[in-house]
Amino acid sequence: MTYLIPIIILAGCGLLAGVLLTIAAKVFYVKTDERVARISDALPQANCGACGYAGCSDYANAVVNSGAATNLCRPGGADAAGKIAEILGVAAADVVPMTAVVHCNGNCDATSPQFDFDGVQSCKAVKRFYNGSGTCKYGCIGLGDCMDICEQDAISIVNGVAKVTPSLCGACGQCAEVCPNKLISIKPLSGHVDVLCSSKDNGKVTKQSCSNGCIGCKMCEKKCASEAIKVIDFHAVIDYNKCISCGECVKVCPVKAIHSCMVAAEQKD
Numbered sequence: 056m057t058y059l060i061p062i063i064i065l066a067g068c069g070l071l072a073g074v075l076l077t078i079a080a081k082v083f084y085v086k087t088d089e090r091v092a093r094i095s096d097a098l099p100q101a102n103c104g105a106c107g108y109a110g111c112s113d114y115a116n117a118v119v120n121s122g123a124a125t126n127l128c129r130p131g132g133a134d135a136a137g138k139i140a141e142i143l144g145v146a147a148a149d150v151v152p153m154t155a156v157v158h159c160n161g162n163c164d165a166t167s168p169q170f171d172f173d174g175v176q177s178c179k180a181v182k183r184f185y186n187g188s189g190t191c192k193y194g195c196i197g198l199g200d201c202m203d204i205c206e207q208d209a210i211s212i213v214n215g216v217a218k219v220t221p222s223l224c225g226a227c228g229q230c231a232e233v234c235p236n237k238l239i240s241i242k243p244l245s246g247h248v249d250v251l252c253s254s255k256d257n258g259k260v261t262k263q264s265c266s267n268g269c270i271g272c273k274m275c276e277k278k279c280a281s282e283a284i285k286v287i288d289f290h291a292v293i294d295y296n297k298c299i300s301c302g303e304c305v306k307v308c309p310v311k312a313i314h315s316c317m318v319a320a321e322q323k324d
Contacts, residue, residue, distance in 0.1 A: 090142055091119045097138035098131055101206065103227035105129045105241075118143070126150045129241070130207075130225030152244035153226035155209070155219045157201075159238050160251040160312065161194040163215040165267040182235040191264035193254045195238055201230035245316050246300050248293060252312040255288040269312040275304035 095115035102110035106127035108117055117123035118139060126136040126148035133150040140147040172181050172188045178196040186192035195216045202210040202217065209223035210230055217230075221244055231239040238253050250269060254261045258270030271289035283297035284304050291304075291313065305313045 088119050091115050093142050094118055094139050097142065098128055098135055099225070101130045101225065101227050103130060103225075103229050105226065105228045124148060129153055130227050132225075153241050154221040154224045154244045155226060155228070155230050155239050156242045156249050156251075157195060157217045157219060157239050158249065158251055158253045159193075159195040159216055159236075160267040160314075161189070161191055161216060161265040162213070162267070166190055166194060166215075166265040179233075179235050187236070189264075191254055191256075191261070191268065193236060193238075193256075194265060194268075196236065200233045200235070201239060204229050204233050243316075247295065247316050248298060248300055248302065248305060248313060249316070250291045250293060250313050252290070255290050257289045261289070267310060267312060269308075270310060272309060274307045274309065275313060278303045278307045 091112075092115075095112045098111040098115065100111050104110070106114045106123075106129070108114040108123070108127075111128075114123065114127065118125060125139040125143065125145070128135045128139075132152065133147075136150050137147045167190055168188050169185075169190050170188055172184065174180050174184070176198050178187075178198045178200040181188050181196050181198060187194070187196045189196065197212055197215040197217065199210075199212050199217070202212060206227075206229075207223045207225050209220050209225070210217055211220070212218070217234075217239075226241050228241050231237070231241060236253065242249065252261075252265075252267065252269040254264065254268045256264065258272065261268040261270055269289075269291050271286045271291070273286045275284050275291050276286050280301070280303070281297045281299050283294045283299070285292055285294070291308075300315065302315050305315050
């Protein structure tokens with residue numbers, strides 16, 4: 056009898072807890088739309104945040120319950136957008152292919168290191184020391200933080216500079232986030248011109264640091280008929296809302312710091 060009472064009490068508590076959990080499950084039950092799970096499964100599960108949401112599941116939920124656009128998944132591209140549209144029973148939205156662009160062409164032939172760094176071999180670590188180990192503090196450090204984070208193997212270090220293979224790039228933007236010098240942007244795969252230099256030093260200093268660097272000569276600015284390119288802080292900046300990708304700025308740049316998408320693609324390949 057001494058042992059029976061505690062057993063009965065314990066069994067009663069277990070039964071009560073089970074009843075309460077059952078009631079709570081019914082009271083707080085939230086009906087879920089099966090399309091959320093299906094859309095989530097159709098996404099590449101990169102969870103990169105490029106769509107503007109916390110991850111693939113969050114984006115799937117937003118598509119179904121908040122009316123988010125069906126073509127926001129960059130890594131999934133047109134394939135993912137088509138699957139989402141099919142699940143929702145709507146017309147597939149157009150997807151503009153995107154790629155990462157590294158705004159630096161300061162390779163080993165154009166610039167040089169100012170000291171040998173023997174610490175942790177990462178761009179982030181070297182950035183803490185005198186803004187990097189190269190003569191240009193704005194340029195690609197070249198230790199491959201972007202390459203290491205890329206799940207598509209779309210980035211490699213070529214002659215000291217990060218290069219992107221557009222055909223492999225999912226445009227997730229993780230490389231842009233990890234680059235300590237913020238040299239990487241996400242652009243349309245075609246139909247654009249890029250300044251492959253990020254130096255904000257004057258022309259003389261830039262020329263001393265890197266022979267491929269923008270010297271702020273304004274020849275591109277003077278040649279641009281659409282007024283899409285301006286020299287700001289000794290550096291050419293393109294207004295993509297005005298740029299018509301005519302390529303005139305590419306032709307006149309004396310240091311070849313401006314590249315069309317075709318020229319950039321050839322170099323990356």
